[in-house]
Amino acid sequence: MNLAYAPTDYDGLAAALQGFFEDALKVPGPPRPPLSLAHEMWITRLSELDELLSVDSAAARDLDEADVRGLALYRRERQKVLSQHESCGKCGSVYRRGGFCPRGCRG
Numbered sequence: 001m002n003l004a005y006a007p008t009d010y011d012g013l014a015a016a017l018q019g020f021f022e023d024a025l026k027v028p029g030p031p032r033p034p035l036s037l038a039h040e041m042w043i044t045r046l047s048e049l050d051e052l053l054s055v056d057s058a059a060a061r062d063l064d065e066a067d068v069r070g071l072a073l074y075r076r077e078r079q080k081v082l083s084q085h086e087s088c089g090k091c092g093s094v095y096r097r098g099g100f101c102p103r104g105c106r107g
Contacts, residue, residue, distance in 0.1 A: 008066070010073060013039060017077035025085060025094045028102050046074040 016039040019032040035043070049071055052059050063071070087094050088101040095102055 009038075010069065013042060013070060013073055014077055017043065017074060018081060021078055021081040022085075025081065027085060027094050027096075042070065043074070046070050050074060 016035050020035065020043055022029070023032060045067075049059075049063070049067060053071075084097055085094050086097050088103065088105050090105040091101065091103050093101050093103050093105075
């Protein structure tokens with residue numbers, strides 16, 4: 001993906017974010033394709049903006065349209081992935097909501 005094109009590829013970002021958050025949660029499943037450099041850089045920027053805005057909401061005044069749209073998508077996809085998964089109360093493994101612990105814990 002071309003770096004200059006990335007900030008307008010919101011469909012590609014949504015797909016990349018889902019894989020990114022599932023990888024971060026260590027969700028079992030088939031291997032996901034690696035992130036493109038452009039998406040990796042964009043997700044890093046959105047992660048940093050999300051962290052910054054959690055401590056300094058006034059910084060939102062300086063965001064451009066791509067940042068605002070990307071950040072909204074970042075937060076929506078993060079919440080979507082978190083709502084689709086749960087963790088085992090015994091070992092902490094993450095799995096799809098309503099599924100079974102991949103380690104076979106009982107409890």
